Amino acid sequence: MASIIAPRGTRDILPGESYKWSYVIKTAGEVMSDFAFNEIYIPIFEHTELFARGVGETSDIVEKEMYTFIDRGGRSITLRPEATAGVMRSALENNLCAQGNFAKLWSYGPMFRYERPQKGRYRQFYQIDAECLGIAGAEADIEIINLSLELFKRLGLKNLEVVINSVGCEKCRPVYREKLVEYFNQHKDELCETCLNRLERNPLRILDCKKENCGKVAENAPDIFNSLCDECKEHFKKVCAGLERLGFKYKLNKRLVRGLDYYTKTAFEILSGDLGAQNAVCGGGRYDNLAEAAGGSHLPGVGFACGLDRVVIVMEEQGCSFGKIPEPKIFVIAKNDDARENAQVITSKLRSEKIAAVCDIAGRSFKNQIKNANSYEYICKADEAGNLELVKNSDDVHENLTLDEIVGRLK
RNA sequence: GUGAGUGUAGCGCAAUUGGUCAGAGCUUCGGAUUGUGGUUCCGGCGGUUGAGGGUUCAAGUCCCUUCACUCACCCCA
Numbered sequence: 001m002a003s004i005i006a007p008r009g010t011r012d013i014l015p016g017e018s019y020k021w022s023y024v025i026k027t028a029g030e031v032m033s034d035f036a037f038n039e040i041y042i043p044i045f046e047h048t049e050l051f052a053r054g055v056g057e058t059s060d061i062v063e064k065e066m067y068t069f070i071d072r073g074g075r076s077i078t079l080r081p082e083a084t085a086g087v088m089r090s091a092l093e094n095n096l097c098a099q100g101n102f103a104k105l106w107s108y109g110p111m112f113r114y115e116r117p118q119k120g121r122y123r124q125f126y127q128i129d130a131e132c133l134g135i136a137g138a139e140a141d142i143e144i145i146n147l148s149l150e151l152f153k154r155l156g157l158k159n160l161e162v163v164i165n166s167v168g169c170e171k172c173r174p175v176y177r178e179k180l181v182e183y184f185n186q187h188k189d190e191l192c193e194t195c196l197n198r199l200e201r202n203p204l205r206i207l208d209c210k211k212e213n214c215g216k217v218a219e220n221a222p223d224i225f226n227s228l229c230d231e232c233k234e235h236f237k238k239v240c241a242g243l244e245r246l247g248f249k250y251k252l253n254k255r256l257v258r259g260l261d262y263y264t265k266t267a268f269e270i271l272s273g274d275l276g277a278q279n280a281v282c283g284g285g286r287y288d289n290l291a292e293a294a295g296g297s298h299l300p301g302v303g304f305a306c307g308l309d310r311v312v313i314v315m316e317e318q319g320c321s322f323g324k325i326p327e328p329k330i331f332v333i334a335k336n337d338d339a340r341e342n343a344q345v346i347t348s349k350l351r352s353e354k355i356a357a358v359c360d361i362a363g364r365s366f367k368n369q370i371k372n373a374n375s376y377e378y379i380c381k382a383d384e385a386g387n388l389e390l391v392k393n394s395d396d397v398h399e400n401l402t403l404d405e406i407v408g409r410l411k
Numbered sequence: 412g413u414g415a416g417u418g419u420a421g422c423g424c425a426a427u428u429g430g431u432c433a434g435a436g437c438u439u440c441g442g443a444u445u446g447u448g449g450u451u452c453c454g455g456c457g458g459u460u461g462a463g464g465g466u467u468c469a470a471g472u473c474c475c476u477u478c479a480c481u482c483a484c485c486c487c488a
Contacts, residue, residue: 289482
């Protein structure tokens, strides 16, 4: 009997864990609201073309990590590997940024990437996503980074490192790219096989290679800052100045390169040392070319994606609080078998008064009910005649009360 | 896709060089005791040792295959 188990890379967030997730999402919602970001729900699947064009044909995601299938209508559909393209699609489709308006949007939910699972990496994983669309200025970049750091601050994450870089725009990146190709071509024999491949398809990513030899070669590679156009340079300066003004520490990393093709100008990551190899809890940046790549009109944007699975791991690792575990306040015990029905009626009435209450519905013995009830704040003993006895567990005081009196006491 | 490690009751674990080894603890359920109540005691449920082959008189223990998990590469959140 081959029992069915969850597909590789997926997992169940069980009741013992789920409250942590709820806490993080609830906190995120509060922060978003304080920053005036509005929640948006978008589809979990989109036309494959959106990601192929938006994320980039040469990205690893599109090349080998997408869950793509043909639906019954013959359409090529893909389970979203990231959220930004979908949010952008929605903003364009619904004219959220018509007439020079901007939109501050956030969302959360599952993403899908066919990768080999490891710590902090799953095939179905969850992201909290924030996007600021319609603003080209550096203030938006600063707002987005500010937002992510405020979220982590409220969640209590410690020892985070903010890394930023500029990857240029459609004007200056091609120039830099040429310089890189020229440089790396002179050092072909020192590069690893994947980097030789990257040289053809996406030379920027060679900078990111962790192999020792490639790293050495990359160290002496042309500096992107020497190639940035004036606009990009200026933009980057403003972002850095803004972060400093807000009192955020950050590190420049000229070798920080995004795996997704749509990024322009600002790229940033927030790293944690408590995650193992997959050390990014948050990654993002500006993507002024995404809208056009997705077939829309020009619409600048900047945003981040925050890995929920990873945030929870780091919080556990650092002993952060997940708030109070929600738990019923009172257990209604049937004093004997004849009182069972009455206990359920009482419980129902308490619930109508918005008091979290439980009673035994599994036919447990009295003894067992008592045993379970001891972990609740209150116990209510009901007999078959409808008499109620309220006991506060902490001080062991027994009182005979009416239902109304109990409601008044617990509210 | 590549590499390494792991896989025994719901959970975390134990079983000398292959030879009564299929076990205890916690949980759970029932019972006894207690003020019908957190303790203590007794008992029950629970596993063809991930699955499938093979070697052997004998395999949880060795070999092969497969599945899953873990970590790392790759890449990213």
